[in-house]
Amino acid sequence: MNNADIAEHFSLLSKLMDINGENTFKSKTYSIAAFHIEKLEFPLAETDRSAIAAIKGLGPSVAAKVTELLDTGSMATLQDFIETTPEGVREMLRIKGLGPKKIYTVWKEMGIQSIGELEYACNENRLTRYKGFGAKTQANVLEAIQFYNQHIGHFLFAQIHAVFPAIQSYLENLFGKDKVAVTGDYRRQMLTIKELEFIIAASKENIHPKFQTAYPPELLEDNEGSMLYKLTNGLKLRLYPVKEHIFTKQFLTSCSESFRDKFFADGNRALFDAGSYNSEPEIFEKAGLPYIAPYLRESPAILERARQHELPEVIQVSDIKGMIHNHSNWSDGMNTIEELANDLIKNKFEYLVMSDHSKTAAYANGLSEEKIIQQHQYIDELNKKLAPFKIFKSIESDILNDGSLDYSAEVLGSFDLVIASVHSNLYMSGEKAMQRLIRAIENPYTTILGHPTGRLLLSRNGYPIDHKKIIDACAANNVVIEINANPHRLDLDWKWIPYALEKNVLLSINPDAHSISGLYDIKYGVLASQKGGLTAAHNLSSFSLHQFEACLEKIKAAKL
Numbered sequence: 001m002n003n004a005d006i007a008e009h010f011s012l013l014s015k016l017m018d019i020n021g022e023n024t025f026k027s028k029t030y031s032i033a034a035f036h037i038e039k040l041e042f043p044l045a046e047t048d049r050s051a052i053a054a055i056k057g058l059g060p061s062v063a064a065k066v067t068e069l070l071d072t073g074s075m076a077t078l079q080d081f082i083e084t085t086p087e088g089v090r091e092m093l094r095i096k097g098l099g100p101k102k103i104y105t106v107w108k109e110m111g112i113q114s115i116g117e118l119e120y121a122c123n124e125n126r127l128t129r130y131k132g133f134g135a136k137t138q139a140n141v142l143e144a145i146q147f148y149n150q151h152i153g154h155f156l157f158a159q160i161h162a163v164f165p166a167i168q169s170y171l172e173n174l175f176g177k178d179k180v181a182v183t184g185d186y187r188r189q190m191l192t193i194k195e196l197e198f199i200i201a202a203s204k205e206n207i208h209p210k211f212q213t214a215y216p217p218e219l220l221e222d223n224e225g226s227m228l229y230k231l232t233n234g235l236k237l238r239l240y241p242v243k244e245h246i247f248t249k250q251f252l253t254s255c256s257e258s259f260r261d262k263f264f265a266d267g268n269r270a271l272f273d274a275g276s277y278n279s280e281p282e283i284f285e286k287a288g289l290p291y292i293a294p295y296l297r298e299s300p301a302i303l304e305r306a307r308q309h310e311l312p313e314v315i316q317v318s319d320i321k322g323m324i325h326n327h328s329n330w331s332d333g334m335n336t337i338e339e340l341a342n343d344l345i346k347n348k349f350e351y352l353v354m355s356d357h358s359k360t361a362a363y364a365n366g367l368s369e370e371k372i373i374q375q376h377q378y379i380d381e382l383n384k385k386l387a388p389f390k391i392f393k394s395i396e397s398d399i400l401n402d403g404s405l406d407y408s409a410e411v412l413g414s415f416d417l418v419i420a421s422v423h424s425n426l427y428m429s430g431e432k433a434m435q436r437l438i439r440a441i442e443n444p445y446t447t448i449l450g451h452p453t454g455r456l457l458l459s460r461n462g463y464p465i466d467h468k469k470i471i472d473a474c475a476a477n478n479v480v481i482e483i484n485a486n487p488h489r490l491d492l493d494w495k496w497i498p499y500a501l502e503k504n505v506l507l508s509i510n511p512d513a514h515s516i517s518g519l520y521d522i523k524y525g526v527l528a529s530q531k532g533g534l535t536a537a538h539n540l541s542s543f544s545l546h547q548f549e550a551c552l553e554k555i556k557a558a559k560l
Contacts, residue, residue: 010034016081018100033062088114096144116459119145124514158487174210183253189295189527195236247277255297262300295531312533317523319536322351325510331356332364334515350545353392360398360406392416403439412445421450430464441473444559451484451491475503478558483509485525497532508540
C-alpha cells in the first residue's frame with residue numbers, strides 16, 4: 001500500500017466522522033495526517049514501524065492505524081463508519097462543493113440519504129430552509145448533481161426528452177432526414193434510459209467519418225450490428241447501420257423481448273423475410289393487426305387485445321383539464337397561488353387544486369391550522385376574482401407512523417379534497433408500509449393516495465408494498481390513486497395501471513408542482529400512463545370542472 005492509498009484512507013475517515021457529527025478535533029487530526037502522509041518523500045511501507053509516530057503530523061494514534069493498514073490492508077475504525085453511513089450518503093462526497101459538514105445537515109437534519117433525494121429537495125426549494133444553504137448554494141448543489149449524473153450514464157426520460165430534438169436534428173443533418181429513425185427505450189417511453197438509439201440507413205464505413213470532428217464523441221463499442229458512442233454530456237448514443245429494411249429494424253428494436261417473441265410465435269416471422277416495408281404500420285397490417293404504438297409493446301397480452309380490436313384510446317396531454325396537487329409559497333413552492341392560477345387560465349385549464357404541505361412537514365414550511373384558515377379565505381377571494389376558473393382547497397396531509405393523518409377530523413373536513421402521502425421514515429418493512437398506507441386509505445377524509453411507494457427513480461426504491469392489496473383497499477374505500485408526474489417519481493408505476501382499471505379504481509395524473517414550470521411536468525405523467533393503457537375517462541385530472549366537482553361530491557357521499 002503506497003502513501004497515496006494510506007492518505008486516502010485517513011481523508012475518508014475524517015470526512016465520514018464529520019458526516020456522522022463526531023468530535024471535530026479528532027476528525028481534523030486524521031485530515032491533517034492525510035495531508036502530511038501524501039507529502040512524504042519516502043514510503044511508509046518501508047519505514048520502521050516504531051519511527052512512524054515521530055513523523056510530523058502523525059503521532060501514536062495515527063501511527064497505530066497506519067500500522068494496521070500496512071499489516072491488514074484495512075482500518076477497523078474506518079470500516080465501522082463505512083458500515084454505519086448509508087451508501088447514498090457516502091456517494092454525496094462526490095458532489096463538488098458539498099462538504100462533510102453540509103452532508104451532515106442533509107442526512108441528519110433533512111433526512112436525505114441519496115443524491116437523487118437531494119436533487120429532488122433542491123428542485124422543491126427545501127435546502128434554503130437550513131443553516132448554511134442559501135439560494136446560491138442550493139443552485140450550485142443542483143448544478144453539481146446534474147453534472148455528476150451526466151457522467152454515470154443513467155438518465156430520466158425527461159432528461160433525454162429535453163436533448164432529443166437536438167440530437168435527432170444533428171443526425172438528420174449528417175445523414176438525411178429520411179435516413180434516420182429513432183428506436184429503443186426512448187421510443188418506448190421507458191421511465192429511465194441508458195442509451196438513446198437510432199437506426200441509420202448507411203454503412204458503418206459511411207457513418208464513422210461523419211463523427212470525425214474537432215470534438216468527436218468517444219466510440220465505446222463497434223459491434224457487427226451497432227456502434228455505441230458516448231457524447232460530451234455523458235449520454236450514450238447507439239446507432240444501428242442498415243442497408244435496407246429500416247422499418248423492420250425499427251420494429252425489432254422498439255418492443256420488449258416477450259412482445260417480440262409472442263409476435264413471432266403467432267406466425268409472423270416470415271414477414272421479416274418478405275422484403276422492405278414503407279412504415280411500421282404496414283408490418284402490423286401484413287400481420288392482420290391494427291397498429292400497436294411502441295409504448296404499448298411491453299406485455300404479450302396486448303397482441304390479443306389488438307387482435308380483438310380492444311386497444312385502448314390512451315390519454316393525451318390535451319386531455320388534462322385541471323392541475324391537481326400543487327404547492328405554493330405558502331409552504332415550499334416558488335410561486336403564489338394567484339400566479340399559478342393565472343398561468344393555467346392563460347393556457348386554457350379549468351381548475352387548480354392547491355395542496356400545500358401539512359403541519360408535520362416542518363422542513364417544507366407545512367401549514368398550521370391558523371394558516372389553513374388564512375389560505376382558505378385567500379382562495380375564496382381569488383375564486384371571486386378569477387371565476388369561472390376555480391381553485392380548490394386541498395392539503396397534502398402527511399401519513400404519520402401509525403397511519404393517521406396530521407390534522408383533526410374537523411380540519412380535514414374543511415378541505416374540498418385531501419391528498420394523503422408518506423414523507424417521513426421512508427425506509428420501512430413491507431409490513432409497516434402496508435399497515436401505514438391501509439390505515440390512511442381507510443381514513444374517511446382521504447380522497448387521493450399520493451405517490452404510493454415514495455420512490456425516486458435512479459435514486460431511491462419505493463417502500464415495499466403489496467400493490468394489489470393497496471389497489472383493492474382504494475377500491476373498497478373510494479380512494480383515487482395518484483400517478484405523480486414529477487419525472488423523478490412517476491408513481492404509481494405504469495405496470496399497475498391495468499390492475500387498477502380492472503378494479504375500477506380512479507387514477508389521477510398530478511404534477512406535484514412546486515413552481516409554474518413544474519405544472520407542465522404533467523406531460524411526463526401522461527407519457528408514462530400511456531404505457532399502462534390509461535384512458536382519459538379513468539383519469540381524474542381529465543375531468544371537466546363540472547365533472548370534477550360532481551366526482552368529489554360522489555366520493556364524499558360514499559365515504560362520510
